[in-house]
């Protein structure tokens with residue numbers, strides 16, 4: 001079923017009537033900030049930006065869009081990396097959640113908080129901390145991404161190995177459906193086996209099944225101790241051997257285990273004298289390890305004891321003695337992510353394989369890539385405790401846009417072929433959106449596709465929500 005926008009003028013007038021007090025933006029100047037994502041790789045000028053301030057306004061907006069078959073795309077902080085939240089050029093209304101950003105409640109007794117979808121993740125984390133609780137979703141974009149975006153992408157991050165992905169942290173949701181009805185599944189119950197668990201269908205659905213307006217999230221006791229170390233290793237195999245030992249010896253206190261290959265550390269070192277070689281000498285692989293705990297455990301002694309016990313694997317390392325030093329170690333990870341894109345576009349991959357196959361995956365994928373494209377710089381890092389690797393490809397300087405496109409296609413095909421051989425996933429965290437759609441649909445089995453299409457039809461029969469993301473577009477609208 002095709003979504004056909006009516007003429008712009010009447011459409012704008014009708015929407016403006018539904019969204020008073022600056023709720024609708026239409027000028028080029030106003031739209032600019034909603035038209036480009038964090039990466040700068042995806043751009044699309046929306047027809048207008050709707051900014052409902054309440055669930056009632058959202059409901060009225062969607063009722064109208066459903067009746068008139070107006071295509072829409074929900075937008076959070078625009079940090080998603082698969083081109084899903086920007087509009088199809090001139091053809092969609094962006095629905096920004098930014099004015100629905102309240103923290104509705106926090107209950108340290110329930111270990112739960114209810115947050116509106118437009119709340120920035122860092123603000124939600126801060127509010128939880130003020131109640132002596134921890135909202136564990138943690139990653140580089142937390143200062144910009146919004147809770148609705150985190151739910152819609154089932155965000156992961158550094159702490160998944162201890163606390164799980166967003167899916168594991170959502171207790172309930174409030175969702176405005178494609179036809180404007182409000183589904184109130186906002187509860188803080190830990191156990192509830194009444195029929196289908198409908199919230200799960202919206203988590204990770206990338207805006208294609210409904211608009212999340214609020215989420216009830218699980219909280220945890222705020223750790224009173226955090227210990228961080230950076231270690232240098234001979235190989236990815238050694239990193240995985242270290243992970244196995246850390247899992248056993250640090251048990252559930254292990255909060256992060258981040259692998260960075262030497263090339264990534266060198267990217268951060270380009271930042272200048274403030275970022276010297278962190279261990280004084282180069283090692284093929286590095287791991288950032290974090291453990292955290294509350295209560296009476298002597299965490300520092302535990303980490304030092306663990307590191308003593310793995311002296312056969314670890315070549316060298318430093319343990320942060322203050323929080324400031326720990327934050328500095330994490331900066332090597334964060335700056336690398338930001339700096340790899342400074343020279344322009346680069347290929348981002350976000351794959352996962354069984355943990356037991358991770359070392360083989362990295363070795364084989366880097367070997368195939370190097371053989372096929374020795375001119376490309378591979379930057380490899382990831383949340384290896386979750387089997388999740390980012391194997392990114394930076395093109396050489398001076399390459400034409402056409403040659404870059406070709407390089408990315410070739411490199412991605414090589415990387416995904418190794419993922420397939422390892423029984424892995426082409427998207428561990430970032431989702432499918434538009435960028436990974438072709439690779440996703442090439443790999444999907446007919447039964448899964450049939451079920452997915454049926455779910456889409458049931459929740460959004462007119463295909464007005466994020467059309468052309470995850471599943472193929474059903475309208476004449478074309479995307480950049």
Ligand SMILES: Cc1cc2nc3c(=O)[nH]c(=O)nc-3n(C[C@H](O)[C@H](O)[C@H](O)COP(=O)(O)OP(=O)(O)OC[C@H]3O[C@@H](n4cnc5c(N)ncnc54)[C@H](O)[C@@H]3O)c2cc1C
Nearest residue numbers: 076077078079080084139146148149150152155156207212
């Ligand atoms: C530096 C950096 C580091 C990152 N690290 C990680 C990481 O470690 N782990 C990880 O998982 N991701 C990571 N990401 C990706 C990104 O931050 C996450 O996918 C994040 O959850 C997106 O949130 P957002 O608010 O920016 O969403 P947007 O980019 O605005 O939107 C993402 C998707 O969600 C949909 N959406 C947004 N809001 C709603 C809503 N209220 N209802 C329904 N659909 C909605 C959009 O339509 C789109 O499909 C990183 C990104 C950057 C830039």
